[in-house]
Amino acid sequence: xxxxxxxxxxxxxxxxxxxxxxxxxxxxxxxxxxxxxxxxxxxxxxxxxxxxxxxxxxxxxxxxxxxxxxxxxxxxxxxxxxxxxxxxxxxxxxxxxxxxxxxxxxxxxxxxxxxxxxxxxxxxxxxxxxxxxxxxxxxxxxxxxxxxxxxxxxxxxxxxxxxxxxxxxxxxxxxxxxxxxxxxxxxxxxxxxxxxxxxxxxxxxxxxxxxxxxxxxxxxxxxxxxxxxxxxxxxxxxxxxxxxxxxxxxxxxxxxxxxxxxxxxxxxxxxxxxxxxxxxxxxxxxxxxxxxxxxxxxxxxxxxxxxxxxxxxxxxxxxxxxxxxxxxxxxxxxxxxxxxxxxxxxxxxxxxxxxxxxxxxxxxxxxxxxxxxxxxxxxxxxxxxxxxxxxxxxxxxxxxxxxxxxxxxxxxxxxxxxxxxxxxxxxxxxxx
Amino acid sequence: xxxxxxxxxxxxxxxxxxxxxxxxxxxxxxxxxxxxxxxxxxxxxxxxxxxxxxxxxxxxxxxxxxxxxxxxxxxxxxxxxxxxxxxxxxxxxxxxxxxxxxxxxxxxxxxxxxxxxxxxxxxxxxxxxxxxxxxxxxxxxxxxxxxxxxxxxxxxxxxxxxxxxxxxxxxxxxxxxxxxxxxxxxxxxxxxxxxxxxxxxxxxxxxxxxxxxxxxxxxxxxxxxxxxxxxxxxxxxxxxxxxxxxxxxxxxxxxxxxxxxxxxxxxxxxxxxxxxxxxxxxxxxxxxxxxxxxxxxxxxxxxxxxxxxxxxxxxxxxxxxxxxxxxxxxxxxxxxxxxxxxxxxxxxxxxxxxxxxxxxxxxxxxxxxxxxxxxxxxxxxxxxxxxxxxxxxxxxxxxxxxxxxxxxxxxxxxxxx
Numbered sequence: 052x053x054x055x056x057x058x059x060x061x062x063x064x065x066x067x068x069x070x071x072x073x074x075x076x077x078x079x080x081x082x083x084x085x086x087x088x089x090x091x092x093x094x095x096x097x098x099x100x101x102x103x104x105x106x107x108x109x110x111x112x113x114x115x116x117x118x119x120x121x122x123x124x125x126x127x128x129x130x131x132x133x134x135x136x137x138x139x140x141x142x143x144x145x146x147x148x149x150x151x152x153x154x155x156x157x158x159x160x161x162x163x164x165x166x167x168x169x170x171x172x173x174x175x176x177x178x179x180x181x182x183x184x185x186x187x188x189x190x191x192x193x194x195x196x197x198x199x200x201x202x203x204x205x206x207x208x209x210x211x212x213x214x215x216x217x218x219x220x221x222x223x224x225x226x227x228x229x230x231x232x233x234x235x236x237x238x239x240x241x242x243x244x245x246x247x248x249x250x251x252x253x254x255x256x257x258x259x260x261x262x263x264x265x266x267x268x269x270x271x272x273x274x275x276x277x278x279x280x281x282x283x284x285x286x287x288x289x290x291x292x293x294x295x296x297x298x299x300x301x302x303x304x305x306x307x308x309x310x311x312x313x314x315x316x317x318x319x320x321x322x323x324x325x326x327x328x329x330x331x332x333x334x335x336x337x338x339x340x341x342x343x344x345x346x347x348x349x350x351x352x353x354x355x356x357x358x359x360x361x362x363x364x365x366x367x368x369x370x371x372x373x374x375x376x377x378x379x380x381x382x383x384x385x386x387x388x389x390x391x392x393x394x395x396x397x398x399x400x401x402x403x404x405x406x407x408x409x410x411x412x413x414x415x416x417x418x419x420x421x422x423x424x425x426x427x428x429x430x431x432x433x434x435x436x437x438x439x440x441x442x443x444x445x446x447x448x449x450x451x452x453x454x455x456x457x458x459x460x461x462x463x464x465x466x467x468x469x470x471x472x473x474x475x476x477x478x479x480x481x482x483x
Numbered sequence: 484x485x486x487x488x489x490x491x492x493x494x495x496x497x498x499x500x501x502x503x504x505x506x507x508x509x510x511x512x513x514x515x516x517x518x519x520x521x522x523x524x525x526x527x528x529x530x531x532x533x534x535x536x537x538x539x540x541x542x543x544x545x546x547x548x549x550x551x552x553x554x555x556x557x558x559x560x561x562x563x564x565x566x567x568x569x570x571x572x573x574x575x576x577x578x579x580x581x582x583x584x585x586x587x588x589x590x591x592x593x594x595x596x597x598x599x600x601x602x603x604x605x606x607x608x609x610x611x612x613x614x615x616x617x618x619x620x621x622x623x624x625x626x627x628x629x630x631x632x633x634x635x636x637x638x639x640x641x642x643x644x645x646x647x648x649x650x651x652x653x654x655x656x657x658x659x660x661x662x663x664x665x666x667x668x669x670x671x672x673x674x675x676x677x678x679x680x681x682x683x684x685x686x687x688x689x690x691x692x693x694x695x696x697x698x699x700x701x702x703x704x705x706x707x708x709x710x711x712x713x714x715x716x717x718x719x720x721x722x723x724x725x726x727x728x729x730x731x732x733x734x735x736x737x738x739x740x741x742x743x744x745x746x747x748x749x750x751x752x753x754x755x756x757x758x759x760x761x762x763x764x765x766x767x768x769x770x771x772x773x774x775x776x777x778x779x780x781x782x783x784x785x786x787x788x789x790x791x792x793x794x795x796x797x798x799x800x801x802x803x804x805x806x807x808x809x810x811x812x813x814x815x816x817x818x819x820x821x822x823x824x825x826x827x828x829x830x831x832x833x834x835x836x837x838x839x840x841x842x843x844x845x846x847x848x849x850x851x852x853x854x855x856x857x858x859x860x861x862x863x864x865x866x867x868x869x870x871x872x873x874x875x876x877x878x879x880x881x882x883x884x885x886x887x888x889x890x891x892x893x894x895x896x897x898x899x900x
Contacts, residue, residue: 156566156567156570156571157567158563158793166795168793169566169792169793170793171571171792171793189793194571194575194792197570197571197572198571198572198575268558269557269558269559269563270556270557270558270703271557271558273558293701295701296701299703
């Protein structure tokens with residue numbers, strides 16, 4: 052057993068303490084425990100105060116005012132009389148949060164499992180004079196404990212086990228270490244608190260998972276979360292969320308930030324999103340974007356949604372026909388990931404006119420001194436900007452394409468490139 | 484310059500896209516239990532009880548509007564909100580009662596399926612299992628959009644009761660008088676019928692369903708105007724169908740002094756007076772209503788339990804993603820089907836006890852709702868207005884008083900017999 056009474060490392064649950072009577076030094080009741088205030092400045096937040104509430108008022112009692120040795124928490128004794136302890140002794144502008152109001156019974160983000168979970172209980176650890184939060188309990192057991200049924204069910208399970216059913220899975224403990232917990236705080240609080248969760252944790256999450264998380268949260272939490280993540284991550288996430296959610300979240304952002312986020316997106320995606328917005332709002336955001344991005348987006352906005360023009364991006368890699376293979380590969384290696392969606396296919400362009408395509412494989416297996424015009428595919432499949440999106444999808448399917456250049460009808464000038472991820476939606480729609 | 488911006492979208496289109504939650508909830512409200520109550524009321528008291536639909540309408544509208552508002556403001560389901568505001572114990576109590584009540588309610592729906600198809604000569608041992616499997620597949624394999632469309636079509640079918648009623652050739656002048664100048668009785672049977680009608684119109688699980696449906700549709704406060712119309716249409720739907728059932732039974736069965744106990748009896752009894760076709764239409768309506776509610780009840784129950792306890796849930800998730808959701812959903816259907824298929828199952832006792840449970844639950848849920856909808860931390864600027872609160876609390880007090888009587892009444896009746 053880990054628990055050593057009066058020793059170090061005694062784990063206990065928040066639910067076991069909440070509502071307990073706290074006593075004055077003379078052992079008269081002072082009130083009941085109503086909340087814990089923790090400092091989230093460390094990986095495992097330290098409890099800095101315990102809220103005690105009686106009929107008259109609620110006070111935050113700093114931990115050093117409490118007889119810590121009693122904090123296996125069978126008995127809580129204050130070092131001073133409740134009435135003598137000053138009110139509002141906690142500075143809420145620091146990285147503190149209240150367990151009951153923001154974690155207990157709430158939905159939080161589990162960064163490790165990449166999902167939204169509901170907290171049934173919080174596990175704390177007393178170690179010397181300190182108490183810190185270690186895990187949140189998200190399992191059935193937490194619910195049973197809250198209902199006061201943990202012991203009864205445990206006995207029943209033990210009996211069941213005697214009959215050979217060793218794998219009673221209902222009873223698994225389910226804890227998520229605080230390391231991976233990201234509480235999504237209400238609006239009023241999140242500005243003041245610098246959460247310890249490093250931004251990399253968010254960068255490591257798959258944007259599609261983060262998008263699912265976002266959609267599962269309630270409206271206020273969605274806004275909080277999108278405010279907490281870096282622009283580049285927000286851009287990836289909002290490219291994945293359903294269009295309603297994307298719209299809602301971008302519209303709540305200041306125009307500057309919305310513009311910053313959109314700049315990180317592929318221009319075709321950004322144009323899609325802006326096209327669904329009210330014109331006034333969209334123009335406001337475009338005005339805040341970097342001129343280069345703004346221009347790309349505005350250009351794409353001219354095409355309607357369900358055409359090749361609406362699907363294409365204007366950011367792709369093109370080379371002069373005289374470029375040597377070795378130089379082309381060097382260029383590709385340098386291509387910034389966030390700007391260029393794909394490097395599998397590059398385009399050979401002469402005076403804006405598309406004259407051929409070269410795929411990555413061809414580049415890699417060809418001798419370095421050859422020029423692109425020698426190895427290029429001279430008759431690439433192309434579409435015009437006003438081609439129907441369904442037709443475009445059919446072309447992708449028929450020719451197993453990864454990319455499809457869009458060229459203007461008369462001049463043969465390259466206008467943009469459609470990548471396969473832009474048409475997946477149209478390909479899957481048929482069998483739904 | 485910018486062509487991609489969608490042209491101004493007419494509010495009709497917005498409305499159509501917002502439409503759904505209210506109308507569906509309103510239609511599910513006329514489930515097998517509801518149709519039975521209205522048929523019996525019409526057969527026994529003719530048009531004398533039509534006036535009760537007015538207070539029932541008001542109460543329904545007040546409650547559903549609050550649900551819709553809570554949903555669009557917070558984005559949280561009612562179960563979520565109750566869990567966060569009142570803790571695990573109250574939540575667990577509510578949901579244990581709800582799951583038992585809803586198994587009973589679902590059993591009533593399958594009884595409706597069995598009864599209505601018996602009119603067409605199909606044995607319940609065939610109809611009930613087949614429908615149960617179809618219901619299960621529709622949820623497990625469906626997604627929200629297609630389901631909603633099917634549900635909306637179901638809602639339209641419910642209007643078949645209008646046809647039944649017109650075929651019964653009622654005296655419209657007499658009906659008008661009965662609504663405007665209600666003929667009040669003071670006997671015990673009449674009062675309990677009044678309570679029955681209002682009680683069947685507002686069931687606890689509907690609040691959860693309404694709020695979740697609004698969220699699942701992604702509606703927000705800016706749609707409020709349209710949501711309000713949707714809720715209003717749903718409530719009108721409920722009372723319209725109820726109205727025509729009472730009229731159909733009042734014009735035929737009551738005039739000829741025929742007493743019935745079940746909705747199925749009404750379908751049979753209608754034949755000699757309004758023709759075999761009217762009877763079949765009536766049975767068809769009962770069938771549609773029962774299937775409709777047999778889908779939504781288990782679905783809603785499973786959904787809000789998962790919501791409250793943090794399990795993955797939702798019709799758009801697959802079985803592997805949301806095991807608890809599908810386990811609950813399947814279990815509710817399974818148990819209610821078993822109840823119906825047991826020969827000589829005590830159906831009347833089950834109905835009564837389900838009613839009692841619903842009766843205990845309704846005030847608990849409604850009071851929780853009133854407290855939350857007035858909480859600034861939850862609702863921000865969209866808390867109830869004073870007028871809204873007066874109407875709300877009045878509605879709730881009357882409902883609580885009525886359900887209390889409704890609840891103890893069957894116990895007393897049973898005790899007397």
